[in-house]
Amino acid sequence: MVCLTASAASAQTLTQPLGGAPQPFGPPPPLGVPSLSQSPPPPLALKQVVVNAGAIFAESNEPIRSGLVWRVFEDRGDTSQPNIVARSSSPTPSFTLAPGNYIVHVAYGFASASKRITVQSGNLNERLVVSAGALRLKGAVGESPIGQNRVTFSVYVPEAQNSEGRLVIANAKPNDVIRLPEGTYHVVSTYGDANAIMRSDLKVESGKVTEATLNHRAATVTLKLVASEGGEAFAGTAFSVLTPGGDVIREAIGAFPSVTLAEGEYVLIARHEGKVYTKEFKVESGLDRDIEVLARAAP
Template identity: 40%
Template sequence: MRAFLIIAAAFLIQGTVQTAQAEDIPLPRAKPDPNAPAPAQEDQIINLLDREPEPLFSDAQLPYAPTRSFDAGEGDGLGQGALYLMAKLTQDSQPLNDGLIWRIYSETTNANGKLELVATSQGGDAEFRLDPGAYLVHTAYGYAQSTNRVVIGKEIQSKMLTLNAGGIKFGAAMKDGEGIDEEQVTFDVYGMTFDERGERNKIVGNVTPGSIVRLSADTYHVVSRYGSVNAVIRADIQVLPGKLTEATILHKAADITLKLVNERGGEAIANTTWSVLSAGGHVVVEATGAFPDFVLAAGEYEALARNNGRTYLHTFEVVPGQDREVEVVTSISELASQANVLNN
């Protein structure tokens, strides 16, 4: 089905994260300078996290003035090093103040063959006391992630991550501009590549209209569903670093309620089994009850109602934005009229 999409971009102040590069920070009085130039990157390493590592931290060691004092009397504090971490959305943006999740893993695996989680922190900047050695620093911000390597000695050092990311704000409407029941609309976000089974990797599902999803700067395949039947729109949406993309998906569908009645305007007959067929004769949806309700994509359909051993057929059309009741009448005169229409 053709995708109808309205996209607008705005600057994202607290955006998303993925591709990360490390830059060393000159000696400040309180915290590292977020605008320091980035050093050359090291080679990537293979680790046992759930994704490939991003470009690594530099191993250059630069001291900084920590924001919080360390108690030298705590455990083996005198033999540990201090690591101060900050992240910003783009090269020119300000450091992020919240929404970050930092995880520190040991570089070597434990007896179970897994990386050991050493420490975690949530919010903006983070400080860690670590024994000397090599570690993997996993950074998550929304649905974007990055993994970097750092070597810790007994000194204090600081690092800045530059995160190449943005976000999408989702919206939905009817193609003619009319309103839509947003409670029945959801969005799924997929990557652009396919796996060996020919399926896309789902990044996040069941996103509701008005939600903002933070993502790495890239192009994504978005699937919007209105209802649970066949009103589905697909679109490829690009996320730009440091910006919020406002994407409004335009649907062509309507909410249809079916009724089996003895005469036009009559009471609905209970215990009715329904099948809705496409113009090509394929079953679109089935249900049982007096008032089955579906959101259907625009087009022509046939409603088959079965009750008390009899089957009744009615052809109807779904017009975008025109929610309505469709009556299937059991009277002989109505069935004869339908037969004449079908024969002609």
């Protein structure tokens, strides 16, 4: 730090002759000496320091080349809200900082790492170690992959007091790269919007992408109320799909709504113009088909 010392200017007083202009007392200041009315020179700017940052995977020490979000906070040493002074999404950012104390934080999806640094002079190189990997998930029925918009995945962290665990991410799509801290996770795959659900426990290893396909035993059925087999479906029919025990699985209204169901036995109830029709049916995995209820079969 450079200290500047300014010499004090000579004190001056003004005398005001009665009815005349003010006259200075004593000689004027020599050239080059600032008077009290002049602004002091601006302080010299503090020297900036460049911090080059990067992240590596734990275990393998391989550099992380994508998916990073960096933030640099002022380290105030208290409990007040930290102030962000820089951020970047580059895998190897360079931050220009004034001398001081900082916290460098990097996020890799749901995993993160942070480090306290002191910036004084010269350039700094900082490498943060992240214990993280990723999941890439798919869904299938038998050998047939499930379409991108027909299956979603939810990822949970197992907890001792919770059989399913704490939700980390919901509604992830097939082939999404889900970046997570190293550990074991409970994955729930939902095919359609009814009861076609599969579960699996998967392990995420540092620096690796765990790929998994969750195989469903399910099929999609189209519900119809018809006057005769193969006939035209009645519009505005209200359908309810129940288990043999009477639990409602899915309700829909329309001429021929579709529903994806887990393999098993069901009861279909169709309501149209004040009349009720029923039919028992079975869902076989991978066998998509129409389920027709005959209107003449009403009791």
